[in-house]
Amino acid sequence: MSELMKGNFEVKRKLDVPDVSDDSADFKNEFKKKALESIGGSMVFVEREMLFWESTESADGE
């Protein structure tokens, strides 16, 4: 674990954060960054978290 905080004394409660906090989040961000950088021509990027679309099917399946 890296030392996330640095100072001139020891804190009471050490931070318990793993070295690579969230691998999948890092990967997703890196992928998104690379994808956004290459947008143009046939390259597009669709955000997974930003979908506002709602199914047009009504709840009872009509």
Place this chain on the structure above:
Amino acid sequence: MAKILFVNPVVREEDVPRHIPYGIALLAAIAMNNGHLVQIYDANAWRKGFGVLPDVYLADDWDVIAIGGLTTTYSFIKEACRIAKEVAPDAFLVAGGGFLTSMPQDIMEWIPQIDLGIVGEAFVTWPEVLEKIDNKDTDFSATLGVICRDGDGKPILNNTRPIIRDLNTLPAPAWDLFPLEEVYFKNSASLFSEDAYRIKRRIDINASYGCSLICRYCWHLGTTGDMLIEKDSNGNNDVVFTYGRNIRYHSPDYIIDMVKELKKNFNIDFVNFLDENLMTMDASSKRTWLKEICEKWIAAGLQPSSRRPGGKAAAPGEEPGVYWSGTSHASLHRPEILKLMYEAGCTHLVYGLESFDPGILKNLGKGTTAQKNIDSVGECMRSGIMPIPNIIIGFPEEDFQSVRNTINALIKLGIHARPHFATAYPGSEWYYTYKESIKEQYDGDLERYVADLGDATKITAVISHNFTGLELLGLQEIVAQRNLRVLDQAEKYWGRPGVTNVAAPQESFNFRRKKIDGPIDGSK
């Protein structure tokens, strides 16, 4: 002694973290020298998201949580302050830096969790505030240079804190409290020059404060004699920014000693000077300051191996000297000083050329001309130093001819650039001149504008009198492609009767187009 947690906010998220926050590093050193207990959580370096903040805030029982940065860190700071008050309500929340100083009243309204703001230079105010907190005295009504709250939470801005006269009294920044090996050194190299691309261990230093010029888009942080505090028409204190400047330098000896220490303690091979503009400062010193720095750099053995007579580049990790970079000015640089700077190890210099149009440059306050801008690129290159030109479009008076002038110069000089958009950052003359137009473009919501600000590569509020955002986006691409044919075509079909300007200038209480210096302490 107070227990203090600094949080360095995330900045320029689209890039890896590269900059140790110099202001926070200095304030941490000052606090420790005054006997306080300090921890730093560098959120910008770690980029762990907001999820980790509650753990950071709960790591100890903080007397003070301190946060601050430039305007573009606003959104991060707002959320970090919200979480702080939720998780650690007993800690006194202090803010400072550019985001606050440029608009203290607005920020205190938009982030109600902030208990106290330090406005402008914090070198004297910060330890004074800590001492009071240590004494359980949170009545700041008589403290200079702060914005505090009255019993009802209403912000009260106190009078200006005079800036310090002698910079050499400052301690070295607390560099060792930042993740140098873990983060910053890994991101030391840059693509600005071959030498800068090879380096492994960079630390930035700030050797001077101020710049005598008055570029309309620039702002001097209220820390360079550019700020007054006066009563507005409602009788409330507010910040007033002026053309006043109290130019201050660290002495060449102080700088060389600092770099020698950095070499000894961290084995650095590169220093980037954060100074607003090394060359305007050199002119203000009557051409003595930079020359002395370069001569002493060489005499101290800091000259990089490749710049030594008959020398060649050292193997990675074995560089005995220190390369460096900074900012320059097209009409103030001189061949003699550029040559000496190269010999001392300067690799590249950023030139804010901005435009090659005579009319735009005349109104900009930069003190340069189109011809000087053109000449500067070759003049700098001839010294061996790589010039890094900055280009902007969307100036208030931008028109097709001014864009054409810029493209022609780019072609002539072999420069490829995707220009930034002219952006009115809070504190700048443009901001106050176009504040009403900006508000209008954000449906009256100034906070949304501030939260939207980034590094001027995208359109925020337009301040061009002639072009809309739509048109500026097209012009940006035309400049990037240097495509004069499409520019001519656009001009031919442009201009619709009945369309009014997007941006219109105004007079403002908060900006005085006069050379009135802010206060500096009386001692000589």
